[in-house]
Amino acid sequence: MRNTLGNLITVTLFGESHGECVGAVIDGLPAGIKIDMDYISREMNKRRSVSAISTARSEEDIPHFVSGVKDGFTEGTPVTVLIENTDAKPADYERIKSIARPGHADYTAQVKYRGYQDASGGGHFSGRLTAPLVAVGSIVRKALEDKGILIGTHIDSLNGIEDYDFNWDDLENDLRTLNDRQFAVLNDEMAERMMERIKSAREDKDSVGGVLETVISGLPAGIGEPSFSSVESELARAMFSIGAVKGIQFGAGFRFAKMTGSGANDPFRVVDGKIVTLTNNNGGVNGGITNGMPVVFSTVIKPTPSIGKLQETVNFETMENVELEIKGRHDPAIVHRARAVVDALTALVIADLICIEKGTGWLA
Amino acid sequence: MRNTLGNLITVTLFGESHGECVGAVIDGLPAGIKIDMDYISREMNKRRSVSAISTARSEEDIPHFVSGVKDGFTEGTPVTVLIENTDAKPADYERIKSIARPGHADYTAQVKYRGYQDASGGGHFSGRLTAPLVAVGSIVRKALEDKGILIGTHIDSLNGIEDYDFNWDDLENDLRTLNDRQFAVLNDEMAERMMERIKSAREDKDSVGGVLETVISGLPAGIGEPSFSSVESELARAMFSIGAVKGIQFGAGFRFAKMTGSGANDPFRVVDGKIVTLTNNNGGVNGGITNGMPVVFSTVIKPTPSIGKLQETVNFETMENVELEIKGRHDPAIVHRARAVVDALTALVIADLICIEKGTGWLA
């Protein structure tokens, strides 16, 4: 519960944005999984800043494994990763520490922790907490890839600008292309337009949001559990740990609301001796269990709440109405960065579900 | 995990649609909670059929408490509810037991359980499994009401027909009105049109879906935990246990994708000595923790997959393509019925989260 995710492969998250470090313990990984530092660094970099369009804060974000790893392989014991907060500047926040930044957790943290929390930069609620998730999730994601299970995410839309759809006939190719890209958009022109939009938001001292679409290919049918450990339940639980995620949908998702059953149902067919569905409105999941089609889901990322514009808010200590102009560092969008976190969490959830039936030994 | 929900107040679900019974064990309820059978029956009835627009199957659905209840009060020990399957007609399904009904879990269950599963009527994946959830959830929902926490759901839209919005200035009144209604729509004319739409779907041997909007009022700020037990994570995990739910969003949800930060952020203000937000795009949740505003979320309910129309599918035993015309009993819509399940699950999740800090004793 709380800061721990997973049934068999569990991740426990800790740290504050401007404390000494952020980190995670991943338990349940079998011995002998390779720690591919290049792979992990690539993912960590995706989560970090893309110069012109992201925050100026530039932690090096080097994951430091202090337990459970020896000679580049997991030992079978809990793997702990620490990521130092080298660039912490609590002073930036001191001035505003009793002022609730709208859209942030400052006020709710204050109510819950009664002033004992480290409020600087969001503290435990900061997006920085997703860095260790990417580190440990990437270990698992790489192990899944080695078994033919590929995960990828693109920016389906950013402030209304829409990327092209996946080429479902050559999905793996699209996923590999995406995974090589720092800015996860399939169509180059749309990528350009999205980046322009982010820059213009920055100029406006404002921010924008968008929708990420994630696909898992190579997943066999039969993964997931009924009721509360369905593929949908477990992925949703994980995704909502990202502060900016405010919605998730599988397959046709909210478009189902206007469909009829005859249009919504995915007809099964035997093709080349294998059972497939002709459409994939259900996003590869029936009754919470994978049906062998690509698993498809979307998450909505709200516009970054830290904006430079003048905002109305309160000082929760003096209980006065105040105006706030956030200086410090902030992103005009995090959609493109959140993608690395979504991929990492997806890997953690899927591996965990597979291991229920196949055991953690399967992952080695 | 799996068929068990909750951290402190846990619900374990069991049963098959055409087996002997469906049921649930709820553990963690303190002693001394009143079992209000009228309240529970009212909710059970909402989940059941509304004559003209629902399935002809009419189980009496009487919840039978076989443990943990004495003289109308919880004993403090696990409460087990059984609901007999009095109207089971496995024969209806015998003919099609190797034929995967599109949109259902027949095929995925077959892969997972290798033919050992009870396939009739969806077996463990049947909507009937939500009946015990309503029974145990209603105990908790009533206990929350007695403490001023009110939960209510309306059909936000059905196949494109939209209900009116809540009157946010007199929310509790709307919630009470809704809770008295069998068909959860605020506006009578829209209710009429929705029911007409359901009837016409039935005539077409087809079905329709829609969106449910749920509101929790009276919830104090500070409820929910960081990371994976956020209000959003826990509610989402619970909701996706309903087979027909394919998406969930909080507050503005997917509409955030086209908003800017300056429009999306909810300004805090001190009003009458209390901190509120002027808008509620975040649905009452910041950083996964309640901020004292009404918690608002929507779930999309896909069109009932059981339709009378001829459908293409497969016989997964003979591995042949076949055509299927589902006879048996089925609903042209379950949006209006799912609402009782959503309310029950919401109560279970919220009570569980409150008890983390306040203890299970709080609920008594």
Add this chain to the structure above:
Amino acid sequence: MRNTLGNLITVTLFGESHGECVGAVIDGLPAGIKIDMDYISREMNKRRSVSAISTARSEEDIPHFVSGVKDGFTEGTPVTVLIENTDAKPADYERIKSIARPGHADYTAQVKYRGYQDASGGGHFSGRLTAPLVAVGSIVRKALEDKGILIGTHIDSLNGIEDYDFNWDDLENDLRTLNDRQFAVLNDEMAERMMERIKSAREDKDSVGGVLETVISGLPAGIGEPSFSSVESELARAMFSIGAVKGIQFGAGFRFAKMTGSGANDPFRVVDGKIVTLTNNNGGVNGGITNGMPVVFSTVIKPTPSIGKLQETVNFETMENVELEIKGRHDPAIVHRARAVVDALTALVIADLICIEKGTGWLA
């Protein structure tokens, strides 16, 4: 937690001694495990009365599977077993319901549940709750046997009368002999003397306790997890759910206190190309993980607290000192009956631990 045991294969226990039924839900069993009713009945009978030396209460204790079982095999979904309380006589207890029976949970239940509990016959704390444990545990124990993992328990001592030691050179033979016996003693003469001792305790309106020694053979090395899911941690947690168990020890257990390291350490040796230990003071477990030797542990069963002798106690409602002479039904010993429960719980724990690495699919 609480009434739920296990990580992957979970058992949730419910019911009150004089309520409608007692029962359990076991979740996580893969589809296709045979339900051997003869095997289960044999174990249920061991837990029940042995005429002359046990309670006169004689429930038939027929386990009734209401979910998760079809045509004699598990379906893969939660298996629920109900056992009716056909012989409940709450009236026997009505007279003494505010009087705390010494050694029982009457007073602690009263404090915890504030009078809402069903006090008759111990309610939820009754030994009857172990009946469903035997039912579901026997399913798993049989499945383990089919894979060469044999569990058996004998009465190591009863009120000081000691059974012979296992013949470690032909352990499986001893285990099979024991498992065929209703009264779990290896040596016939000692069995006779123990039964005499139980009868004489009955004549004295008193009761006796003893020690059970349990062995698991055929368990490979490498089972168990470090820290809190060690074989010892998990078995101990399970055993202490039996009300009468007040101690557990592995291998030499408390005898280690007087040993030296040179005498206590079990020397490893290669014998016939296999690593074994020459002694087994550690009971087959090093660092919480099996080493391939038989796992050996003992549990102490306290004398049955229900005795006919006059006892001093209190009426916790009137807060007066009173004298109590328990009429009703009671056992002069439960050591011989507890053995079936210990075997069942052992199977549940061991299977659960194996499945962490091998997955639940392994059990099918």
Add this chain to the structure above:
Amino acid sequence: MRNTLGNLITVTLFGESHGECVGAVIDGLPAGIKIDMDYISREMNKRRSVSAISTARSEEDIPHFVSGVKDGFTEGTPVTVLIENTDAKPADYERIKSIARPGHADYTAQVKYRGYQDASGGGHFSGRLTAPLVAVGSIVRKALEDKGILIGTHIDSLNGIEDYDFNWDDLENDLRTLNDRQFAVLNDEMAERMMERIKSAREDKDSVGGVLETVISGLPAGIGEPSFSSVESELARAMFSIGAVKGIQFGAGFRFAKMTGSGANDPFRVVDGKIVTLTNNNGGVNGGITNGMPVVFSTVIKPTPSIGKLQETVNFETMENVELEIKGRHDPAIVHRARAVVDALTALVIADLICIEKGTGWLA
């Protein structure tokens, strides 16, 4: 599961003896608990070496809190403690890394982790892992003390030398005396004799074991849950995470085996308007729930397996029988050191159980 303990207040343990550090994450602590570094250091020192009678290895063992603590108070978020392995000398172990030290987890770790584990000094199975347990447990133990719940442990016996019994009429005094002592023995003469015995074991290149008796005073009646979260189940699960613990018993424990019910039952009496028991054979626990009397339990600590004497064992890589003379550092006894770990774990378990009913907020 595995390396995580607790229901509401959870501790996740990580690290290897000769890796970079050992540590723990404790989640669920409410904001505002004081971190009393003097208290923690005192307990850490008890766990460390007592010059003449313990290992020469002398880590400074300074607990370094890297998350969840600000200005000397818990923040409400996960608290992570790291303890550096400043004195690690893997080279000492290199020579013997394929040789199974008898009584240790070297061989079982090899089977489980297939050579990927860090074998030096026991790796993850080292007693060093108990250092972070003492650090986080001491935070909780101090918080319990501030609420009148006192925990203390003495060496009940060491290699047959027995300490005096507690003075039950002035228990708190004894507990405070013990808690001030580095060597936890009530009677000075017995302490002297035990220390002599430890020294003579060292001279013999051998080691000795013993029994620890732990008492909790000030605990109200009604703590603990039925079935698998009984006070006994949860304490036992925690204690067996200590590698050297091979048995646990409550109250009269294994002595119950020779008692009769009339002698074993603790008569309830009303004394000064309060319900007490005249004896405490049940160790303050009836049916798994506290009855208001002191909770009393004993754990047996086996002789340290690392001894200087020549031992027979195997090289598990070459599969040869070998002789082993352990050089390196080792203790002739750890009974006196384990006491700090038992106290810390007891605090964690008891606080966790209290919070189920009272919520984590209770602890602040």
